[in-house]
Amino acid sequence: MSQKNRLQSGGRIDRSKPLTFTYNGKQFEGFAGDTLASALLANGVDIIGRSFKYSRPRGIVAAGAEEPNAVMQLGATEATQVPNVRATQQELFSGLVSGSTNGWPSVDNDIMGVLGKVGGKMMPPGFYYKTFMYPATMWETYEKVIRKAAGLGRSPNEYDPDTYDKVNQHADLVVVGAGPAGLIAALTAARGGARVIIADEQNEFGGSLLSSKESVDGKAAGAWVASVVKELEANENVIVLPRSTVNGYHDHNFLTIHQRLTDHIADRAPNGQVRQRYHRVRSKWVVLATGAHERPLVFGNNDVPGCMVANAVSTYINRFGVVPGNELVLMTTNDNAYRTAIDWHDAGRKVQAIVDTRKNPSGALVEAARERGITVMTGSAVIDVQGSKRVSGVSVAPISEDGSKVTGSVKKLSADTVASSGGWSPVIHLSCHTGSKPVWNEDVLGFLPGKTVQKQLTAGAINGTFNTAGALEEGKKAGLEALSKLGLSAVEVDVPATTEVKESKAMALFHVPHTKPTSQAPKQFVDYQNDVTAAGIELACREGFESIEHVKRYTAMGFGTDQGKLGNINGMAVAAKVLNQTIPQTGTTIFRPNYTPITFGAIAGRDCGALFDPERYSAMHKWHLENGAKFEDVGQWKRPWYFPKAGESMQEALNRECLATRESIGILDASTLGKIDIQGKDAREFLGRVYSNAWAKLPVGKCRYGLMLKEDGMVFDDGVTSCLAENHFLMTTTSGGAATVLNWLEFYHQTEWPELEVYFTSVTDHWATMTISGPNSRKLLEELIDGDVDVSKDSFKFMDWKPMSVAGVPARVFRISFTGELSFEINVQANYGLHVWEKLFEHGAKYDLTPYGTETMHILRAEKGFIIAGQDTDGSVHPYDLGMGWAVSMNKPFSFIGKRGMQREDCVRAERKQMVGIKTIDPNVVLPEGAQAVFDPTASIPMPMVGHISSSYWSACLGRSVALGFVKGGLDKMGEKVYYPLVDGRIVEAEICSPIFLDPKGERQNV
Amino acid sequence: MFYIYCPYCGEHREEEEFHNHGQAHIERPADPDSCTDEEWGNYMFFRKSPKGLHHEIWDHVAGCRKFFNVTRDTVTYEIKEVYKMGEQPKVVAE
Secondary structure (H helix, E strand, O other): OOOOOEOOOOOOOEEEEEEEEEEOOEEEEEEEOOEHHHHHHHOOOOOOEEOOOOOOEEOOOOOOOOOOOOEEEEOOOHHHOEEEEEOOOOEOOOOOEEEEOOOOEOOOOEHHHHHHHHHHHHOOOOHHHHHOOOOHHHHHHHHHHHHHHOOOOOOOOOOOOOEEEEEEEEEEEEEEOOOHHHHHHHHHHHHOOOOEEEEOOOOOOOHHHHHOOOEEOOEEHHHHHHHHHHHHHHOOOEEEEOOEEEEEEEHHHEEEEEEEOOOOOOOOOHHHOEEEEEEEEEEEEEEEOOOEEEOOOEOEOOOOOOEEEHHHHHHHHHHHOEOOOOEEEEEEOOOOOHHHHHHHHHOOOEEEEEEEOOOOOOOHHHHHHHHOOOOEEOOEEEEEEEOOOOOOEEEEEEEOOOOOOEOOOOEEEEOOEEEEEOOEEEOOHHHHHOOOOOEEEOOOOEEEOOOOOOOEEEOHHHHOOOOHHHHHHHHHHHHHHHHHHOOOOOOOOOOOOEOOOOOOOOOOOOEOOOOOOOOOOOOEEEEOOOOEEHHHHHHHHHOOOOOHHHHHHHHOOOOOOOOOOOOHHHHHHHHHHHOOOOHHHHOOOOOOOOOOOOOHHHHHOOOOHHHOOOOEOOOOHHHHHHOOOEEEEEOOEEEEEEOOOOOOOHHHHHHHHHHHHHHOOEEEEOOOOEEEEEEOOOHHHHHHHHEOOOOOOOOOOEEEEEEEEOOOOOEEEEEEEEEEEOOEEEEEEOOOOHHHHHHHHHHHHHHOOOOOOOEEEEOHHHEEEEEEEOOOHHHHHHHHEEOOOOOOOOOOOOOEEEEEEEOOEEEEEEOOOOOOOOEEEEEEEHHHHHHHHHHHHHHHHHHOOEEEOHHHHHHHHHHOOOOOOOOOOOOOOOOOOOOOHHHOOOOOOOOOOOOOHHHOHHHHOOOOEEEEEEEEOOOOOOOOOOOEEEOOOOOOOOOOOOEEEEEEEEEOOOOEEEEEEEEEOHHHOOOOEEEEEOOOOOEEEEEEEOOOOOOOOOOOOOO | OOEEEEOOOOEEEEHHHOEEEEEOOOOOOOOHHHOOHHHHHHHHHOOOOOOOEEEEEEEOOOOOOOEEEEEEEOOOOOEEEEEEOOOOOOOOOO
16 A cells, blocks of 8 residues: 555545545545645655745645645646645545646755755845845846746646636625534524524534544534534525635625635536635624634754644544654644644554653643653753654754753754644634734733724634633634624523643743754744745844834745745744844734635636626627627727728728718717716706806707816816707717716716706617718718708708608707718617618618728817817816817806816916827828927937827828827917927927818818 | 615615715815915815724715715724715714
8 A cells, every 4th residue: 555654544534435646747546535735645745845945845734724835736737727725725536636836857856955055045034135136127037037946836828617606695694614613603693593604614614623532512523513514504594615715804794705616526627517606795793713723833944844733743643544754753832732642642653752842741631641651851842853855853952941042962863753833823814804903812822813893703712712612612602692793582502511621831932942043053944935934034133124014024924825824923923032022012914815815716706708897889789790890999888990891901991981981971880979868957057067168058959069177177078968958958978988977967966066956867878879971971861861851051050950750760860070071960769770870871872881980080080180088188188278268168157167277377377288280291100199299309318398199190181190299388389390209219300280180161061 | 895885775785886986075165266276276186084084975876876975984994874965974083
């Protein structure tokens, strides 16, 4: 049998179900119920990775979420690669493919390891800042090498084939953690009728009981757990979530839970099942029963494979039937960890010694160990270990009572496993997420949850209550308190009997002294994942980093995927010692979400691909698709950009579309323009307040262009508003600005002028809008009008609108123009849009009716000097900067939004940047948008910049480039020269001109 | 993520339905034209950023589209009260 460390019996594994898996290309066997870590230990795999900075071999040290070393790359195919999975949390399945995330050419023989030995001295804390700073241009090269050497997993290069879900839930109570405290809390609340969600990160409920030999309620702990789970599962008010990590505790009792549904079954979710589910839960109350993590001690070479956390060793023995070695030395500061030596001994392997840092330990477990004939060395510590790829022996020395120094001679013991325990750190992470500051407790020797503003209760080891009896009592109390807070009646719950174990007082020791000073002693690791040593923290403190948050950032302590679950408290203790202060004075770093890493798949859920962002289509979208439109995103709209014919380049298509419009007719789908229906007796007054121009006298049947300003006087949107009836208007906005404008109107109405009777309704999607533009547009319209409606020059004037029937459907036709041509905007109910559009083409064929998109629209309007809000405006230009003073009515009785703002000193000064036309001297040069203007191209760099180009196109109609741009004092500089130095070194000479390049008198639309 | 009570809908809804509009109780001057540049600048640009109680406007933008006021503790993010436009807060900083 290859599983040399597997016991013949015991544990929660199924020896009748062997599973084959791959690690670093080699096949191994484990059993159902194993984690990847327990299976690797069963097979005697010592090295599972190389360390981050020094490339030292590393082995598994823990058995749960706190594992810093066994961070694996999983995945049988490229598409199913998952980086940075803790082997201690990955359940074994048949066909699992795993690999270490670092080590080259292999973890057993690593080239960087040699460098690490030599170069260790060259990599002090802050080595990023000290070593890789210069020259700055080299950083990109450094970064690649560092990342490759850094041992972080890699993301897949192919699409994830699996499906992920999100679910929103509400609960009366969420219980986090299904150990003894959580189970009884959930049971109590459920019996009282509360709607409960209980989540635990492990595959089985039970927490500490899963790896304990305790009896609960007179039976094996597992049996009691099973009976509680059965009752919870049978209760329809309870949602039981195993394999579900509560990763975040957010404001107002909002929790995020990452549930893994198939990660334990196969490489890919079978049969189209959902792989992971992200629960977003709003809970009235929360019970945190998250338990505690055991702290390893910090001693010389404590990272050599074989050095483990004491309780993890017990877990491997009791839960998985794996003894991860032959000769154990246990170092402990407390009674609790004696269990590990007892478990090891009872499994039939040798315990060399228990090295207790205390002078006179005396608890029941101490006695139990002695009764078994185990050597207990008191007042001593393991100061360093021997071995490189596996522990081969330890050095034990007596230490002073306060643990500050070695007091006697060093003795060597042979051992292949060193288990250590410095006590337990409550898992306060979730409590910290809410902003609650943790509080140091000298009895517990750990940080406890502090004052909270959340509706949060805590129970069990998170409170420093590390014994099962106490956890059960607190769990019941939390369950009853939750019921009371929820207004539900209390219920009877019997706390099951447990065996009380008397423990003697633990010693506060974190960093074990050595015969040499820390800086010269063998490396004493605090944070395994980031290779942070006690000496490194001392150095950081000596270099002046006194705040623990600074020490953390300088040394990278707690920066890994494990977030310092094992190392942070030890690091704080080391810093406290150097700074000669207490741990509470030193303070703690704050944990943030997520508790353990979460996949992007779970975060994204189904919000990817086509569902990532909604797409909006006009009623004529199908036609655009069929006619080869290229699309442009405008907000969420898919708008036709241009309609290339076979073999046409984009510019050729634009030239054709522009010329066709000016020579005959072009048609634009303008449905995306924002449309807001405004009604009420004060609608007209309201318009006068939010637009810069006058609305008091606009008669029914007329349209008017308006600029909308912010209070600072700057343009933020524009559009045409039409008077439909005395108290009824239709406002149009830019396509991207519709929602913002509606919100703007509502804001002013509701917060400033609630006395005005006016109502706003978005009708953008209700109407399909098609603009026909060009000299033949009237003829085409006339063909399609039903009945006798006069649309001739004098009875349907520019800026008039009329209701009529077009192509058999009711329509509103507006004679407005964004091209400078004779132009009609036909609005019909959206359902009729495609019908009318197709009718227009049926009749328009003889005029060569040409569809055009947003790009031609931009060219045609730029030829006329019409602005696009958001392109030619950027929040810093007022109407006068745009030369649009004609759209401002300073005489309105109400001080409209923006009026006062644009009279500020800076807004009325000379030499503001003003919008003008820009004509390149070489007509063939099209300036890039964003090009910066200068007056003197020979000025030394940095040249004084005097403006920029905001719109620039090739105009086929004019046979030259046209551009709109801003130039300091430009409106007074007509005919003067301005220069545009480009990135490629060219300097383009241009002349300032009127922005109206085509038909300055407006004769083309006045026909 | 906040859980906000909309005083118009009469229900708690998720923050995703709402939009924050900044400090509440800033009145537009009745006669802007007679404001000095400084007065107008104060109205337009200057906002409080208190540590502790803050009165702010929220908009139930994906719901009833109504604006209302919220008194929120900027340290703990507790929402102390919500009240309609035109009403005054009951919970105020000392």
